[in-house]
Amino acid sequence: MTIQTTQAPETGVAIANSLTAGRLPKSAPWTILVAAIAVSASVFAVVSFGSGVGYNWGGALFIGALLYIPAIWLFSTLVEGRRRAMDRLVTALVTGAFLLAMIPLVSLGITVVSLGAARFDADFFSMSMRNVTGEGGGIVHAIVGTLLMTGAAAVISIPIGLMTSIYLVEYGRGRLARGVTFLVDVMTGIPSIVAGLFAYSLFAIFLGPGTRTGIAGAVALSLLMIPVVVRSSEEMLRLVPNELREAAFALGVPKWLTIVKVVLPTSIAGITTGIMLSIARVIGETAPLLIAAGFTASVNYNLFDGRMQSLPVFVYTQYANQGNPPQAYLDRAWAAALTLILIVMVLNLIARLVARFFAPKFGR
Amino acid sequence: SNEGGAAPSESASTLSGNLVGAGASSQDAAQQSWIAGFQTANPDVTVDYDPSGSGAGRETFLEGASDFAGSDRAFKDEELAAGGFKKCAADSSIVELPLYISPIAVIFNLEGVDSLDLDAATVAGIFAGTITNWNDPAIAATNPDATLPDLAITPVHRSDDSGTTENFTEYLGAAAADVWTWEADGVWPFEGGEAAQGTSGLVDAVSNGNGTVGYADASRAGDLGTVSIKVGDEFVPYSPEAAAAIVDHSPFAEGRAEGDLAIEIDRTSEEAGVYPIVLVSYLIACGQYEDPANVDLVKGYLSYIASPEGQEVAATDAGSAPISDSLREKITAAIDSIQ
């Protein structure tokens, strides 16, 4: 036999416990990290001294963290052997990936909060932009529009999307299912602006040219939302073990009740996450709403009549068409962006609670 | 809340209803001010203006989906000939009113330099990419006092189709025909240089860069350096007055219907005190509406915009140039002719 599996890795040091063979001490990763950052910091110091530019703390930290990855791998290879080194390398990379993703998040967060805070006042949430020029004004109209249109889009998309994914997972065999799967993928590729154009043209056929209504916006959004709902729910439904379906069937439960009472509850957490993602995906859409729902400065509660403002369109137009003083427009734009993010956060939080409440309770 | 409802008691307005317009985003800030002013005076009126872009605005108006349009250019002769304005009576002409006049500033971001004096050829050279460094002799020649660094010039142009670009390139083509050989167009005519979306995007790109230069609605120049343009023998900085002046010194397009006040800007004018890089944005309405319901509203709204008061709020809120009294006379006559 040529395979050797069981020998403890070769290390020079005599160690009492053979199972501890060659491990870096627990503190080693941190020591190496600090060392890597120190090295990087001093290199940056030299460069900054040499070139006379200011000291770049962010860069020093970033490069230091980067340096840590090969360093830990090297040390671990030397002391612990190849496999452990690989494990450490991946741990470092995976953690690094996470921290890397935090950079834009934190940067965005700081930007939005610091710039958005300027207009986070009572007026902002009790006024619309009707008859407002220059400073002041608020976003009631945009909040109302966003909630109504996104809500309507959700009402359209969630049943269709969820039922479609159920069809694909539970019923779909053969050509229609394959076709639908494929088309759903294609649908994910509808550019948002095309969705807007389509909805606009569709409603122009029925309501006359040039009509811009909240419902047209909602239809455009559902075009973007449905594929996300289908895709993510489908993925989650497929993860429900067949054993559970069989258990229900064997109890003489009809298929539809099995789906409603066993399959859906088991996957509800994932499905809720998917739905939240789809809402987050569309609630920030600008281009289609600009085309399909138009623009107004006043509150409109009627989805079926008249133009409707939404938060992203508001943000965009405040930024793009700044009047005098420009700062007032920018402040409103950022504050509206912050509001939008907060709305999604709250929705997300609700979804998480829902998911936690219904999630399968694994005892172990 | 500021939503409509109870009318101010002293309001004598008899107007009520909904007015919808769409078009040029350049007018948007001014439109918002006009709408605010008009709605305040007429509490039962709601005016909506979609800043969806001039092209979209003209299409919308053509389809009859809006009562009026805002556009950075007048309809072309062939478009007028094709006709088909759904909101307008069968053989009605349209009314095009140059109500929003705004200077376009050449802006730049260069450490230690606040303003430059340049002639048309140099500006054209910079944007055409033939003048690539700030210490170029052509720039130094007209700016003996400025300390010009050895720094690459990054010209920034608009990446979207834009009235600003069209007016700017029209100026370059007219005033520096040797250097600028492209036709006037809303789309930047060649590849090269940095591109940015919308006035705001362009201003941001210029502000965030170093050695950048661009062109934008003058109200957005902010703290950036601006260029004084050579007109005749003088270098003229942008100003509302100078912008209004060039409009006054320019002829109306020929062969147009009465009330169609399309202007052909004289970019090469050497008149003293004119600033030739201006954007003229029109408000466009029917000469005669098919359905008379909204006629009073349209006339009321346009009259308000043309009034000294309307022009003044736009100047304050959007930085535009108030029209001259002589132009106002012609415009008022055109508005009165709407039926």
Add this chain to the structure above:
Amino acid sequence: MSKRIEVRDLNVYYSKFLAVEGVNLAIEPRSVTAFIGPSGCGKSTFLRTLNRMHEVIPGARVEGEVLIDGNNLYDPDVDPVLVRRQVGMVFQRPNPFPTMSIKENVLAGVKLNNKRISKPDAEELVERSLRGANLWNEVKDRLDRPGSGLSGGQQQRLCIARAIAVSPEVILMDEPCSALDPISTLAIEDLIEDLKQKYTIVIVTHNMQQASRVSDKTAFFNIAGTGKPGNLIEYNDTTTIFSNPSVQATEDYVSGRFG
């Protein structure tokens, strides 16, 4: 209440693969029938055709007839759901519903079918079923805890409790005790003894002793080789199969070192 099952010329396919071939068999009501045979010979496959559970597997299909009290299960207009309500099943691997508590799991057959049941009735049913599956004492204090927190054996007994809670007329059990300890196994076997008074029971088992202890009749399945279909080799009274089988293969199998 109990039902007679008659199988005629049954072939079972997985798509094109013939897994079980030409089974003819009659199972008497109120009896326990054991299926034995080496692994892979198609016991589970065949068992599932008795309540049309094989239809859940894509590509699985049968030829032939299965008559329950004279009604062919495979008649075109037979409703498999009704079949399964009358012919219950317990699986090889325990599969409690992870979203449900122990109690809800037991009541699943009732609740999932949207049947109303009063609270006292429900509690009585839960206790009776859990006692029947010899699980009551272990879980009576945590009926509202998730069913998936139990050990393997406990989970399997929970599944048995769930199956008997809907009181089917035939109960199919696919190696129900393979994850159970002797005490639980004993309880289940006792239970089978009880249930047999009213129900028809079919059980797949690898445990020859179990087969001989609980069953009235035994069916021995075998397979000629990999890729070949499984066959019913011999079907007879359990005592005959274990003491005096008529086929050599059966004798070889039941007289293996195991008993």
Add this chain to the structure above:
Amino acid sequence: MSKRIEVRDLNVYYSKFLAVEGVNLAIEPRSVTAFIGPSGCGKSTFLRTLNRMHEVIPGARVEGEVLIDGNNLYDPDVDPVLVRRQVGMVFQRPNPFPTMSIKENVLAGVKLNNKRISKPDAEELVERSLRGANLWNEVKDRLDRPGSGLSGGQQQRLCIARAIAVSPEVILMDEPCSALDPISTLAIEDLIEDLKQKYTIVIVTHNMQQASRVSDKTAFFNIAGTGKPGNLIEYNDTTTIFSNPSVQATEDYVSGRFG
């Protein structure tokens, strides 16, 4: 190669729940030790502490010592990966990797080492392991088909083949035969007999006969009641446990109707 295992005062917790309490035990090298006891008494739980597999379960932790050849498994800087490479495990439920073919499943443990293994060596190893698990004849024609297409028993034997392919020094088996038919079980028992020449083997079983057939020593675990921790009641030579246990509970258990 084989190792001696010594357990000292071991308590196992699931978060706050004490599942197994105060186990003291010494397992001799080159022997087979069987764990028996009623369901839920903590056999699986205890078994998993012998190669630190319990650590995979969130909240599970131990107090006490497990010495393998005098080295404490629970020393702060012991590498659980090394432990598990020396102490292999076969689970209650068959768990072949569904994304791998039969062959890849057998080689999975070896491939982890990233060691290059020549094609003939690999094939030899696959065949030897599969033969050892009595699966070779059934699958030799479809080594490249997915492992999940096998029947339950076949899958479990595949898992055994996978575990022995890495030739660990101790093999822990948690009811490895509960899904197997007698023939396969026999083969596995023979295999255990073989392996015992070189390895230390610990097996959890519900089958008393199996325990008495294959094991040298037997440990009987019991539980006083639900929510109480499991205890090691008696640990002795298998013959003693089955013929002359010193504790009444053991006698009750092994002399149940089952044997």
Add this chain to the structure above:
Amino acid sequence: MTSAPAPIKAKLRIGDLVFSRSAVFAGSMILVTLAAVAIFLIVQSIPAVVASSEDASILKTNFWDYVGPLVFGTVWAAALALLVALPISIGIALFISHYAPRRLASVLGYVVDLLAAVPSVVFGLWGIGVFAPALVDAYAWLNENLGWIPLFSGTPSATGRTILTAALVLAVMVLPIMTAICREVFLQTPVLHEEAALALGATRWEMIRTAVLPFGRSGIISASVLGLGRALGETMAVAMVLSASPVITFQLLTSVNPNTIAANIALSFPEAYGLNVNVLIATGLILFVVTFAVNAFARWIVSRRKEFSGAN
């Protein structure tokens, strides 16, 4: 026990019927919707595809010359974005599912989901104002030191608004959806398989490699398809961040970058009139086709080893 035995005869189960019909209906709705969109696109596109520069003023020569660089830019930007986002999102998903302490993990998942809440306009604003300027120095450095690689050659942008920046912004934008799907799938890896790997003496990474990643493969591909779809179709952020020209170039750091179809529509639509509108809609049709192709490819990958998919 139960009352009289129910007849075994089939009865039409209303629930089943309604449910399966509505499922089929929903599936068909997608077909119908997509057909409607396709018809709309095709009808609107036909005049544009045959148009010349005389009919439609935004065409320099013909439609294909116009759309060529846009297709390139779309695919190029999306591919770059996916290249960056895929490993990172798998990394984050693994971090949350298998590395972070359990309690922390759900919080972290939530935090990453938050990125999905950021509207694209805000990404645009952030891209112009914060992100692009921050990259200028790094680009200059790359150009100076790695300029011999064609990708990094050319004059580096003075504002940082290059295709690489746009791709990075896109990557950040598609991260949350990709991460969320990967994470959910990784979390669903059967414990049985993870334990099987660990019991063979696998390190955590080896366990992931043997049990988690293969199991999550189709999920990873689904995530990629969704991410790619989003990246291909993203409009506002790209329009705002990218300094675009109608060119084809692989240089990543210069001011002259190819534009994407969606961004180009957003940029040109407001001023479009007459046939120009049709030209823009026709480019939308092309984007549709590109997505078709990409998805077909992904499907094909998934289906190739279906029986090893891990689904039961």
